[in-house]
Amino acid sequence: xxxxxxxxDVRLIEPRTKLVRAGEELTQxxxxxxxxxxxxxxxxxxxxxxxxVHVPGDFVDLHGYPLKTLDHDVATLTSxxxxxxxxxxxxxxxxxxPDLARKLxxxxxxxxxxxxxxxxxxxxxxxxxxxxxxxxxxxARLVVAGLSDGRRFALGITQxxxxxxxxxxDVHINRVVRALREEGLCFFRSSLVEIPDLTxxxxxxxxxxxxxxxxxxxxDALVNRGSRQ
Amino acid sequence: MMQSDVPxxxxxxxxAVAEEGLVILDGPDGVAVTMTPDAAELTGxxxxxxxxxxxxxxxxxx
Numbered sequence: 095x096x097x098x099x100x101x102x103d104v105r106l107i108e109p110r111t112k113l114v115r116a117g118e119e120l121t122q123x124x125x126x127x128x129x130x131x132x133x134x135x136x137x138x139x140x141x142x143x144x145x146x147v148h149v150p151g152d153f154v155d156l157h158g159y160p161l162k163t164l165d166h167d168v169a170t171l172t173s174x175x176x177x178x179x180x181x182x183x184x185x186x187x188x189x190x191x192p193d194l195a196r197k198l199x200x201x202x203x204x205x206x207x208x209x210x211x212x213x214x215x216x217x218x219x220x221x222x223x224x225x226x227x228x229x230x231x232x233x234a235r236l237v238v239a240g241l242s243d244g245r246r247f248a249l250g251i252t253q254x255x256x257x258x259x260x261x262x263x264d265v266h267i268n269r270v271v272r273a274l275r276e277e278g279l280c281f282f283r284s285s286l287v288e289i290p291d292l293t294x295x296x297x298x299x300x301x302x303x304x305x306x307x308x309x310x311x312x313x314d315a316l317v318n319r320g321s322r323q
Numbered sequence: 324m325m326q327s328d329v330p331x332x333x334x335x336x337x338x339a340v341a342e343e344g345l346v347i348l349d350g351p352d353g354v355a356v357t358m359t360p361d362a363a364e365l366t367g368x369x370x371x372x373x374x375x376x377x378x379x380x381x382x383x384x385x
Contacts, residue, residue, distance in 0.1 A: 218353050
């Protein structure tokens with residue numbers, strides 16, 4: 095059985111569209127085919143903290159299948175193409191396709207590993223380190239998805255999104271983006287990220303991609319192309 | 324005896340800068356906060372006052 099066979103519908107969703115609200119009962123999950131999505135939690139003042147960013151290929155709310163409700167909201171950041179996977183189809187995979195079920199289990203474990211890295215980022219890194227770490231992580235994930243050559247990728251999010259990811263104000267993000275540019279570590283403009291020296295950026299971010307469990311081929315591409323000057 | 328892994332008191336000061344009419348305090352470690360000038364002044368004074376009290380509590384610490 096292939097995962098594609100479990101998709102009941104493919105939809106094009108506008109940017110900034112909320113797909114799942116915390117607490118609502120779920121009967122389907124979302125496979126992100128194209129675009130970027132987020133998971134977020136708002137504080138009592140309505141200020142948003144992004145707790146996950148999803149790239150094409152991610153099963154955004156797979157955990158909604160066993161949990162039945164989520165503790166956070168899910169929304170698109172950019173326009174996005176999504177595949178709808180009914181929970182009935184996931185139940186069939188669980189019972190009839192153990193190899194595929196194991197891959198889905200791996201995906202949720204990878205999700206948890208990324209959350210741990212986000213905790214480390216917010217708890218231990220300064221502002222430049224936080225942004226650098228997020229960009230290194232996104233670059234690595236997009237290399238795996240075939241959407242980065244290891245040093246350049248499209249990232250259709252705003253600096254305000256970046257602020258909500260890194261727990262910084264927009265003024266602080268402006269300063270950090272400028273600092274990264276002036277240090278020649280990274281250029282982020284017009285939805286395009288360029289990383290002239292991934293090794294230096296990763297060092298600044300204390301970034302080690304081991305938690306992403308990237309296969310050898312993609313890992314080679316990340317190192318070899320990423321370090322190219 | 325195992326070394327403690329809990330966060331230790333910072334011995335390096337944070338660095339504050341002015342940006343677009345606001346004060347940004349960056350570092351050490353996970354500290355990254357933006358304040359209005361009024362909030363920054365009050366925070367600064369609060370830090371100085373607390374440092375005076377802390378020195379009296381443990382005069383031998385640096």
